[in-house]
Amino acid sequence: MHRFFRNAIALALCLTLMFGAAIVVRRLAPPTPFALLFAAPDGTPCRQACLFGARAGETTYQEALDLLNRHPLTRDLARRERISTAGTLYEGVEMIVEVQGDAWGRLVQISLHFQPNYVQRLRLPNDSLEALPHALLTNGSMGETVAAIGIPDYVRLDGGRELRLYYQFSGLTFYYARRNERLNPSDTLTSLYMYAVPFPESPSLLAWSGFTSSERYYARVAPRSR
Structure with missing residues (x-):
């Protein structure tokens, strides 16, 4: 019986050390590009x-530029x-x-676009992109977000193949x-966008109702609209 308890205690200690080591490794691991x-x-x-370390409405426009000039995701991009x-x-x-300020030098908006079109780039269709650097971050997903x-505060299911996640008091909107x-x-x-x-x-x-069907989201709205 004593041997059984000794083995059980040893096993519990081993499991505790394993979980503790896993937590430490996770905390010490470098953050992903996303x-x-x-x-x-x-x-x-x-x-x-x-x-990128900036907060719209709190960081100044110049402070935001200084942060992006040093940030590993943006410092090598063309400005x-x-x-x-x-x-x-x-x-x-x-x-x-894109970083936008107002007339008083305040940061009012930061936006990011993956695989942007020429309208978002403010370029003409025949402008070459060959001279531009490649970005360290090339995509992202809803799961990563x-x-x-x-979890977000709200979801918006637009027609077609687009949806949005809203983090209301953080000022963040994600398009997917x-x-x-x-x-x-x-x-x-x-x-x-921020x-x-x-x-x-x-x-x-x-x-937010989780990763589920659009029907489930609309079903929650239907009773309130009656």
Whole structure:
């Protein structure tokens, strides 16, 4: 009997050490390129929602540019200034980031686009992209988003193959290309916006119900509309 208890205690200690080691390794592991979106240039995760270490509405426009100039996801991208407005583009082949300020030098918006079109790039269709650098981050998914910053406040199911996730008080909006009539962890992130002002609620915004079918989301709305 004593031998049984000794073996049980030894097994429990081994399992505890294994789980503890796994946690330590996970904490010491470098962040993934996607997780770096929500971290400072040195890789430290933001305590509050951010993009590249900047927070729209709190960070100044110049501070945001300084952060992006040092951030590993944007420091090697081509930089272009907007002429008509206070804005700067960080441009790569697979990704562009746009930073916008106001007349008082405040950061009002940061947006990111994967596989951007020429309208988003502010280029003419015959402009060559060959001279642009390749981005360290080339894509993202809905599953990575939820894993990185938690479940969203709302979902918007637009017609066609697009859907949005809203993190209301963080000012974050994510756009995804849908694969089918479900919300899938593998749905591809196409664009991401951080605004200085939280967006207002509206009937088109549905409470998060997990990775499930569109029918389940609409079924939760139907009883309230009667």
